[in-house]
Amino acid sequence: MKPPLLERLKARRTMLGPAVYAAVLSLVLLALSGVAGLALHLPWLFPSLGPTVMLFFESPDQPSSRPANTLVGHLTGLVMGVLCLYAVGLKGSPPAPVGGLSVAYVAAGALSVALTTLLLTWLRKPHPPAGATTLIVSLGILTTPPELLSMAGAVVLITAAGWGLNLLLGTKPVPAK
Incomplete structure (x- = not known):
């Protein structure tokens, strides 16, 4: 049985193969999310998805890449x-980028990241891109119920598709605990 694609690329002792693997699959996932957003006229593509898909394909063996995390x-x-x-x-x-950064936005942003970090660390479910998600909301960028639901939908979509692509291509992500 042949080793998984990512392992064969790494075995060539060059970073170009794994880099292309991660880049192409990141492109596919973010384009998929973007197309869903275009079709639904909702923000299914937002900044914290970028580092999430990078984790899926650059570091599939890390706990922060697990679907549950x-x-x-x-x-x-x-x-x-x-x-x-x-x-x-x-x-x-x-939103802060429109109305300006205020003491209240600094408090909301800093507190939201601190609480997100506290809870994820306590639960042993690290996923650093979640810090960007909480800032997107606490800084007032995406806050309406349809926007929040579309953010959740996009996360579910890219998680399922990313996990599926890694499995399909033979990459063995770290098992869930």
Whole structure:
């Protein structure tokens, strides 16, 4: 039986093979999410998906690449972002990039990342891109229920597709614990 594609590429002792593997599969997943967003007229492509797909294909053997870590991480980021946005009274305010960074946005952003880190570390479900997800929400960039649901949908889509591609191509991701 032939070794998985990624392992054969790594065996060539050059980083070009694994780099192309990660780049092409990242392109496929982000394009898939973007096409879903275009079809639905919703933000199914947002910044924290980039590092998530990079983890899937650059570091499939790391715990932070596990599907459970990805799903729990981004869900935690969404929830903490919303909670902090409301807690500091920013719901309905212009997003920080539009209205300007204020003390309240700094508090919401810093607190949301701290709480996301606390919960994910406590649960032993590390997924660093979730820190970007929580900032997207706590800084007021994507906050409406349809936007939050589309973010969750995009995370589910790329997680399922990324896991499936890795399995299809023979990459053995780290088992779930």
